[in-house]
Each structure stands twice: as C-alpha cells, then as structure tokens.
Amino acid sequence: MAVYTTAKCGHCGINWTTLNPNTPNTVFGKLGPPVIKCSTCYRDNKTNYKLIRDLNPLEKILYVKVKNIFGIILSLCFIAMGFYLGFVVTPGAKDEGIVPAVILFSVFSVAFVVVGVIGIKNNVNGSSDFDFLEMKYDSNGGFLWSNEYY
Numbered sequence: 001m002a003v004y005t006t007a008k009c010g011h012c013g014i015n016w017t018t019l020n021p022n023t024p025n026t027v028f029g030k031l032g033p034p035v036i037k038c039s040t041c042y043r044d045n046k047t048n049y050k051l052i053r054d055l056n057p058l059e060k061i062l063y064v065k066v067k068n069i070f071g072i073i074l075s076l077c078f079i080a081m082g083f084y085l086g087f088v089v090t091p092g093a094k095d096e097g098i099v100p101a102v103i104l105f106s107v108f109s110v111a112f113v114v115v116g117v118i119g120i121k122n123n124v125n126g127s128s129d130f131d132f133l134e135m136k137y138d139s140n141g142g143f144l145w146s147n148e149y150y
C-alpha cells in the first residue's frame with residue numbers, strides 16, 4: 001500500500017502531494033523534519049515534527065521503540081509459525097504420506113522463519129528512513145526542501 005501524504009505551504013499555499021512510498025512513516029504524526037523549505041517560494045515552514053535525536057527519552061520509547069517492539073513480536077510470531085509448520089504439521093503430513101503437503105509445508109516453514117529473522121534484524125537495527133532524513137536535513141543546513149520530503 002502506498003503512503004499518500006498531502007500538505008500545503010503556509011506561505012504561498014501550494015500543495016505538496018506525493019505517492020512516495022519512501023516518505024518516512026510519521027508515527028502518530030510526530031516524526032519528521034522540523035522545518036520544510038517550500039521549493040516554490042523558498043520560504044521556511046515550521047512543522048510540529050521532531051527528528052528522532054530531538055525526542056525526549058519517553059517520546060523515543062513511544063514513537064520509535066513501540067513500533068520496533070511490535071515489529072519484533074510480529075517477527076517472532078512468523079518464526080513460531082515456521083517452527084510449528086516444520087516440526088508439527090510437516091511430520092504429520094509425512095506420516096500420512098501426503099508428499100505435496102510435505103513439500104508445501106516445508107517451503108512455507110522455511111519462508112516464515114526467513115521473514116521473521118529479517119524482520120527482527122530490521123527492527124533491531126532501527127529505521128534507515130530516518131537516518132537518511134536526518135542526514136539530508138543536516139547537509140541542507142537545518143531544513144528539508146518540500147520536494148525532498150513530499
């Protein structure tokens with residue numbers, strides 16, 4: 001599903017619209033560049049967003065960690081499902097001699113574990129979207145262009 005974001009310049013009123021799937025996920029509308037410079041009128045717009053490094057420790061847990069924790073729990077569910085398929089469902093099918101089912105369940109079991117492991121790895125490493133955003137924000141000198149963000 002594409003993330004559809006729309007916003008407006010507070011000075012010239014031009015619409016910033018995007019279907020960019022790489023627009024960082026603004027959890028609870030809180031994370032993002034604090035200043036967006038309009039690429040049409042070149043004026044700064046202050047947002048209510050914060051960069052991750054500007055969040056206080058409580059906000060960091062709420063807006064960053066909670067998402068990662070859910071991601072890790074979901075990944076663990078995938079791994080558990082993979083093991084269940086591999087060690088409970090597949091041997092059952094093997095006992096009954098259903099070969100296509102054995103192959104199918106084995107493939108699914110491995111796929112579930114792989115998806116789970118990748119999910120945990122991504123959530124432990126944190127979000128690269130935001131690293132990129134902060135890097136860009138700094139290299140511009142404390143703002144993002146509206147056409148970079150939207």
Ligand SMILES: [Zn+2]
Nearest residue numbers: 009012038041
């Ligand atoms: Zn503008």
